[in-house]
Amino acid sequence: MTPVRAPADLIAAVLGGDRRALARLITRVENRAPDALEALARLHPHTGQAAIIGVTGAPGTGKSTLVNALALALRQRGQTVGIVAVDPTSPFSGGAVLGDRVRMTDLAGDGGVFIRSMASRGSLGGLAAATGDVVRVLDAAGFAIVLVETVGAGQSEVDIARMAHTTVVVDAPGLGDDVQAIKAGILEIADILVVNKTDRPGAQNTVRALRAMLELGHRLRNAGHHGAGLLPAPLEALAVDSWTVPVIETIATEHTGIADVLAALDRHRAHLHGTGEIADRERQRVEAELLARLREALLARLLAAHDPATLAETVRRVVARELDPASAVQALVAAACGDGSAPPA
Amino acid sequence: MTDEKIRVLIAKPGLDGHDRGAKVIARALRDAGMEVIYTGLRQTPEMIAEAALQEDVHVVGLSILSGAHMALIPRILEQLRAAGMDDVLVLVGGIIPDDDIPALREQGVSAVFGPGTNTDNIVRFIRTALAAPSA
Incomplete structure (x- = not known):
């Protein structure tokens, strides 16, 4: 209509x-x-003004509640807030239940807030493929702050670190011992660590484990800097960093500790601009995005270049053990690009 | 390479705290491949229209068991219209007496689904209505 x-x-x-x-x-x-x-x-020319803040963490740590409390506090300072909240798409039906708004009802009726729920639609990095573009639209629309809440993330959903200027990782008591805290992944991408639900038993253990992890991490980061090659290239510059990650205690349902998180966000933003790191992050973000888009575009072209029957036949040959997957891919790429990059089959 | 999904807002207006039916519907629509934005309990008409607008949904599903439907639904429809969302499909579930259904339909409710409705029927209704030329 x-x-x-x-x-x-x-x-x-x-x-x-x-x-x-x-x-x-x-x-x-x-x-x-x-x-x-x-x-x-x-x-695109209208973007680049917003401060992009990522909020990630395991399911049930209180990400949505924290986003709600942060957005309220930012509004009280007079800043407009766009929120993108990502929840997972069912791999079976392609459908999704997006429930983050349930925790954000305090923000209803405020014209300075815009909340959009997104389904991950098959992406595995904790965001949807189009999340970056949606953030850009909110940036262009003039929101001073864009808060991006990832799907309940585990140990490897680290895409948010490449998109956001500041990444907040939310933890809660009782989710794992101190060995979890020294594993690679999500804790490493934190610019700010929040331990939420500190009214729960065991909160101080979680805070202690995270602080201990950060002390270890700092030495490693320095070693990585000089030794080189300890970290994969795309996130390298993030590790070369004089920022000290704070651990902040909150009870988001009661808005306790939110002012501390806000102060840490301000400090981090000042740090990014003061050290010039903001330019590094921007360059890195654009590079990662270009690579992702290249991958998507090349894959689409490559698939379009092949008859579906050829693909089906290749799958059959790999299943029948006539061909191994790596050689099959080389042959498919060579046939599509005609560049002789694969050895003769 | 467009990837369109049917987006549905499921909301519980008013003050009753029984959201099991709303959750069953949300789950059934998810299993039918739709993206369901679930907003939870005690939503005002203003909140529902605002969420429908921000989420750009095709369908708004309202679950009311309190008996306040004749007061709430006209206000929700009015708010949706005021937000420019007059093309959205509005479905109502819960405890709605048969006598009230014609009046609700006349005001713009597309369908009323009472207790015991097979969720497949709701899925089919949504798909058919959105496939119609007006969508």
């Missing part, structure tokens, strides 16, 4: 603060609609 508006109209409306147009454009971006690319290209 509602006419689909041309992207030009939609973009002008979004830049002019039309919330309905903003919601519509986000849908088109999320769906990878053909005209969304053009819209994003035209919005």
Whole structure:
């Protein structure tokens, strides 16, 4: 019934603060609609103003409640807040129940807040493939702060560190012993660590374990800096860092400790700008994004270059042990690119 | 390479605290491949319209067991219209007396699903309604 508006109209409306147009454009971006690319290209010059803050952590640690409390506090300072909350898509049905708004009802009725729920739609890094683009739309729409809440993340959903200027990792008491704290992954990406639900038993153990982990981590980071090669290249610059990760205790349901988190966010932002690290992060973010987009575009072209029957036949040969997967891929790439990069089959 | 999903807002307006039915529907629609935004209990008409707008949903599903449907639903429809969301499909579930259904339909509710409705019927209804030329 509602006419689909041309992207030009939609973009002008979004830049002019039309919330309905903003919601519509986000849908088109999320769906990878053909005209969304053009819209994003035209919005690009308007981006780069927002502070992008990632909030990640295991399921049930209180990420949504913390986001709600942080957004309220930011609003009290007069800053506008866009929120992108990602929840997982079912790998079986492709459907999703997105429940983060349940914890964010305090923000209802505030024109300075815009909340959008996103399903991960098959992405495994804790975000959806289009989350970065949706953040960009909110940035262009003029929100001063964009809070990105990841899916309940475990040990390897670290994409958020490449997207956000500041990454907050939320932990809660009783989720694991101090060996969990020294494993690789999500704790390593924290710029700020929050131990939420500190009214629960065992909270001080969690705080202690995290502080001990950070002390170990600092020495390793320095060793990595001089020894080189200890960390994979894409996150290398994140590790070369004079920032001291604070551990902050909160009870988000009661808004306890939120002012401390806000102060830490401000300190981190000042640190990023003061040291010039913000430029490093931006360069790194763009590089990671370009690589991801290249991967997606090349895969699509490669798949389009092959007859589905060829793929099915290749799968059959690998299953029958006539061919191994690595050689099969080399042959498929060589056939599509004609560059002789694979040895003759 | 567009990847369109049916997006549905499931909300419980009013003051009753019984959300089992709403959760059953949310789960069934998820299993049918839809993206369901679940907003929880005690939502005001304003909150529902605002969430529907921000989430750009195709469908708003309302679950009411308190008997306040004749007061709440017209206000929700009005708020949706005011937000420019008059093309959204509004479905109602819960305890709704048969006598009230014609009035609700007339105001813009697309369908009323009472207790015991097979969730497959709801899925089919949504798919059919959204596939119609007006969508």
